[in-house]
Amino acid sequence: MQEGNPIINGTIFKQTLRANVKLWLIFTIVLTLLQIVMVAVFDDSTLADVSHLVEGTALAGLLGQTTLLSMLASTYYSIHGVIFPIIYIIMTANSLIASQVDRGSMAYLLSTPTKRSTIIVTQAFYLIVALVVMFCIETTAGFITIQVIHSDMDIVVADFIMLNVGLFLLMFAISSISFFFSSYCNLSKNSLAFGAGIPIAFFLFQLLSSVDDSLNVFSYFTINALFDTTAILEGENYWWKLIVLLGLGIVLYIASLEVFKRKDLPL
Amino acid sequence: MTIISLQHVTKDYGHGRGIFDISFNVEKATVYGFLGPNGAGKTTAIRHIMGFSKPQQGIVTVNGLNSWTNASTIQEKLGYLPGEVALPEHLTGEQFIRMMMDLRKVNDDTHCKKLIDFFELDASGRIKRMSLGMKRKLAIVTAFMHDPNVLVLDEPTSGLDPIMQQRFINFVREEKKRGKTILLSSHIFTEVDATCDEISIIKDGHVISSFNKLELLKMTEKVFHVKVKNALDYKQLGQLIESNTDFHLVNKNESAFELQIGCYPNNLSRLIKLLAAIPILSFNEVPFSLEKHFMEFYDRRVGGELP
Numbered sequence: 119m120q121e122g123n124p125i126i127n128g129t130i131f132k133q134t135l136r137a138n139v140k141l142w143l144i145f146t147i148v149l150t151l152l153q154i155v156m157v158a159v160f161d162d163s164t165l166a167d168v169s170h171l172v173e174g175t176a177l178a179g180l181l182g183q184t185t186l187l188s189m190l191a192s193t194y195y196s197i198h199g200v201i202f203p204i205i206y207i208i209m210t211a212n213s214l215i216a217s218q219v220d221r222g223s224m225a226y227l228l229s230t231p232t233k234r235s236t237i238i239v240t241q242a243f244y245l246i247v248a249l250v251v252m253f254c255i256e257t258t259a260g261f262i263t264i265q266v267i268h269s270d271m272d273i274v275v276a277d278f279i280m281l282n283v284g285l286f287l288l289m290f291a292i293s294s295i296s297f298f299f300s301s302y303c304n305l306s307k308n309s310l311a312f313g314a315g316i317p318i319a320f321f322l323f324q325l326l327s328s329v330d331d332s333l334n335v336f337s338y339f340t341i342n343a344l345f346d347t348t349a350i351l352e353g354e355n356y357w358w359k360l361i362v363l364l365g366l367g368i369v370l371y372i373a374s375l376e377v378f379k380r381k382d383l384p385l
Numbered sequence: 386m387t388i389i390s391l392q393h394v395t396k397d398y399g400h401g402r403g404i405f406d407i408s409f410n411v412e413k414a415t416v417y418g419f420l421g422p423n424g425a426g427k428t429t430a431i432r433h434i435m436g437f438s439k440p441q442q443g444i445v446t447v448n449g450l451n452s453w454t455n456a457s458t459i460q461e462k463l464g465y466l467p468g469e470v471a472l473p474e475h476l477t478g479e480q481f482i483r484m485m486m487d488l489r490k491v492n493d494d495t496h497c498k499k500l501i502d503f504f505e506l507d508a509s510g511r512i513k514r515m516s517l518g519m520k521r522k523l524a525i526v527t528a529f530m531h532d533p534n535v536l537v538l539d540e541p542t543s544g545l546d547p548i549m550q551q552r553f554i555n556f557v558r559e560e561k562k563r564g565k566t567i568l569l570s571s572h573i574f575t576e577v578d579a580t581c582d583e584i585s586i587i588k589d590g591h592v593i594s595s596f597n598k599l600e601l602l603k604m605t606e607k608v609f610h611v612k613v614k615n616a617l618d619y620k621q622l623g624q625l626i627e628s629n630t631d632f633h634l635v636n637k638n639e640s641a642f643e644l645q646i647g648c649y650p651n652n653l654s655r656l657i658k659l660l661a662a663i664p665i666l667s668f669n670e671v672p673f674s675l676e677k678h679f680m681e682f683y684d685r686r687v688g689g690e691l692p
Binding site: 127129130133136137218221222223225226227228229230231232233234380382383384385 | 432439456458461464465469476485489
């Protein structure tokens with residue numbers, strides 16, 4: 119498919135894979151292990167004890183109900199599973215475009231008959247595929263762990279899958295932000311300032327808003343709130359939120375392409 | 386036939402940096418020298434030829450194609466050697482060559498192998514571990530690997546040892562004989578002097594002088610070094626030269642009885658007649674150096690409204 123397709127360049131994709139696969143592997147392993155551990159350590163009796171302990175404190179809101187999925191929703195799906203992929207995205211998105219422009223090595227790609235659009239589409243394709251595969255592995259590992267360790271429990275598989283789809287869509291949207299600034303900025307430091315600053319700010323806003331109701335206002339300033347785990351678990355309507363994430367991602371990836379095609383490159 | 390053409394190209398980066406109303410043409414099978422100090426705008430002009438930047442005003446074409454709108458098409462027949470080597474460090478030299486061949490859709494590697502042998506490139510190691518000279522050689526091989534018709538070379542010999550510099554200069558001459566059109570930017574006189582037919586001097590973003598080297602040689606004053614026997618002859622010759630407006634005394638050394646006489650080519654026979662009357666020990670021409678001509682432009686304050 120890569121050889122025949124004029125938009126995605128197989129040679130560039132191969133080199134990008136070669137240069138980035140190590141980082142991807144590390145983050146995928148960490149994320150998968152975290153997922154497995156978080157699922158494995160769940161024990162409804164200990165959690166019931168804990169929720170008694172924190173009853174009436176601010177942390178009570180964090181824990182909420184004591185099912186496996188709700189526990190995961192308030193821990194893994196709002197902290198670990200969010201921040202690790204964000205770090206991966208920040209590092210990778212910058213290295214895919216901005217750092218190559220900054221270092222000047224992009225000149226070699228552009229001194230061949232390769233279109234700018236081909237470079238952008240190939241690099242974006244890599245980032246998206248890397249995330250898809252990362253979350254497929256993580257989801258599969260989590261699913262297997264649930265089946266093996268909590269075979270006695272009654273877990274709604276569809277909800278578990280939707281949590282992961284939602285998390286992936288959030289990461290898709292966040293990756294589009296980092297990728298956009300990587301395409302827009304000629305200097306790594308600027309690309310990182312925005313491409314890392316904005317996703318981390320979103321993460322912190324989401325974290326703050328979940329600590330206490332009085333801080334709930336922060337949830338209006340973060341796209342992370344669109345990955346609404348409560349809505350997913352309680353069967354409320356969450357589709358439009360996920361569609362907004364998907365749409366945002368698509369728009370910003372297209373914007374990356376357009377901005378890179380038109381800009382001056384200091385090569 | 387014009388291969389590379391810049392017409393009134395302006396790109397203002399602010400603070401007096403950039404290029405301003407630059408125009409020149411590079412004809413087929415010639416070597417065009419682009420000479421200027423660091424920061425004069427040579428690389429900026431090259432960026433526009435390569436289609437990396439869009440001119441604010443004016444138009445740049447390569448083989449008749451607009452280099453901004455047809456950047457990728459132009460690259461099929463163009464070889465580019467960047468001024469700064471920035472290669473993908475995670476690859477080995479061989480992997481990089483392979484990748485560039487794939488991207489250029491070059492299947493036959495005989496030409497590439499020839500280049501590797503000619504420049505004594507050892508491409509086996511990781512690029513990260515290569516010396517600057519080796520990286521430059523690698524960049525040279527990748528610029529010429531597809532046997533392009535047009536070459537854009539930004540300070541090509543920097544980082545090469547003197548033997549390799551000479552080899553590269555010979556190589557550029559051979560390529561010219563094969564009909565290649567070459568734009569060579571440099572701040573080193575010797576490489577421009579040795580290779581270029583047409584030369585433009587750029588300073589502070591303005592082309593301040595453009596000339597044909599052969600015509601310049603015909604036009605410029607020639608300097609002759611004359612040595613006479615004794616003080617009497619020395620004095621007599623000195624007076625003869627100084628009293629004649631056709632010639633001028635460039636330099637004199639009384640203790641050695643030596644004089645340097647400047648003379649335009651059309652007055653040459655008159656000078657020889659004049660010298661014939663005086664006993665001379667030696668008489669030879671001081672070779673023309675582009676450097677001298679160039680230095681005049683370097684020092685002079687040219688460039689319009691700049692601070």
